[in-house]
Amino acid sequence: MSPTPVTFASPTAPIAYAWEATDEAVAERYGIPIDQVARFDLNTSPVPPDLAVRLLAENRFDRPISEYPPSDYRALVAAAAARYEVGADEIIVGAGADEILDLIAKAFLPPGGSAVIPTPSYAMYRVDTEQRGATVRGVPRLGPEAGFAMDVAGVRVAARGSDVVWLCSPNNPTGLAEPDGAIESLLGFLAADAASEGVESPIVVLDEAYAEFVGTSLLGLRAAYPRFIGIRTASKAYALAGLRVGFAIARPEIIDRMAPYRPPGSVAVPSVAIVTAALRDDDILAGNIGRVERERARLSGALVAAGWTVRPSVTNFVLVDFGTPDAAGRVAEALMRRGLVPRTFPSGHPLAHCLRITVRSEGEDDRVITAARDLAEGRP
């Protein structure tokens, strides 16, 4: 008799991350030259830092690309520790913040567990949670009049018995930071609730992918709340998304829990060298942040003048409210016909009536501004 077959397939398929159409797909679909396609959906900066371009051109890294990167990324960790003002034993490196999210989910979300997400927020929190066979407890954010702040009381209730709480400040896709003191008071409540129930408090992840744009950070909260994990990335303010480098910052005992899940050498040799140099450089950050602030004000002002409802933002993207999903869909289609790719939100999403638009170069942003004026004047 043959043995009963064993299956390792997960009984439920996790939700998949949904990208916008690729450059190639947009060019083909709308008959536009591929170099006319501009990405307003990815919250990247349009121009990499000179330092990075020079290092790449020199093709001289601390080891040849025939070799693996150093297994402990020692120089990169030291540069990140100095930049974020934390200990080297409080950092773990990943291939972008996305790999860090994955490591956290693997380390702290058991199958059948649960994670809290103030929604809407970055889509990968749900993807990573569901990939672990855990469930999402979504807590709707307050409305635009309250800056889309998280509902602290609601998150507190949902966090009872949860393994992980995914926070993001400034939040993608809404563009604002949590109000002063909100995250601190949530952590206080979670610690008190866990103490009164005699259980371990949940891991609280604070994704600070956009923190440099506001110039403040809450990484210091790991002192008072030991189960805190902060996340940083080279992708946004450093304009180095293509290098794929991100970090978790947490107390050493939390880093030790994540370390077994880290793949060996997922960050490429050129990425290690360039991000190390970028983290040691003050000018890159200052230059790009100043540029984004000025360009965000110019872009928002021009879009408002064309009749669009642009929500306030402290990041390198803005949320635009078109009132209904149909209206947002029509504008998205008109932008795509011009090779301009906005971030759309699927039907049923709380922001289905909105589009998210990255602040890019003046030249690229002018094309969105022209499109908004065309639409206002009836030229679809």
Ligand SMILES: Cc1ncc(COP(=O)(O)O)c(C=O)c1O
């Ligand atoms: C909030 C947030 N976290 C993480 C990421 C992913 O960053 P990385 O490029 O470092 O993987 C993004 C990218 O858009 C993001 O918006």
